């Protein structure tokens with residue numbers, strides 16, 4: 456990752472900064488023209504992240520969809536609205552209590568699954584965001600973020616992972632739940648997602 460940071464011109468001085476908003480703003484600016492993988496040819500814009508970088512909880516989704524690609528923020532389409540609804544039902548303020556990013560920052564055409572070489576090209580950016588935000592807990596939304604964040608290239612099912620915490624590749628406790636888009640197709644999954652988000656926020660309370 457250090458080479459990538461040097462390539463972006465983000466030096467150690469900035470990494471040591473307490474001003475996470477400033478660092479992330481510089482970071483967003485540096486990667487907005489990224490052409491490291493084929494997805495740059497079809498995207499409208501790079502979708503970096505949204506929320507409070509000082510929060511203890513980070514959500515990691517898969518990649519931007521059509522509305523995210525247009526608006527430039529993660530989870531602002533139908534699935535994002537469902538996520539916001541679940542958070543509100545739990546009394547969690549999306550803008551204040553969580554930072555949200557994706558495994559890949561550009562929309563795959565037709566919302567197809569990300570390919571492994573695209574994930575490999577893009578995840579140094581996620582690694583950087585996790586380093587800056589330093590969350591106490593990570594919740595993976597969907598399979599591809601779970602594979603990467605939990606370093607589970609054996610590709611387990613979400614049902615095998617959810618409901619308990621695991622050690623992530625960042626050495627930060629992490630778990631996974633279904634992507635809200637899956638709950639749009641199968642509404643029974645909404646309660647599982649809600650339960651998993653509740654568990655994540657209870658973990659934060661336990662730690663303090």
Ligand code: SF4
Pocket residue numbers: 486489490491492493494495501559560561573576577
């Ligand atoms: S998906 Fe990531 S690596 Fe690929 S072009 Fe977009 S920002 Fe760059």
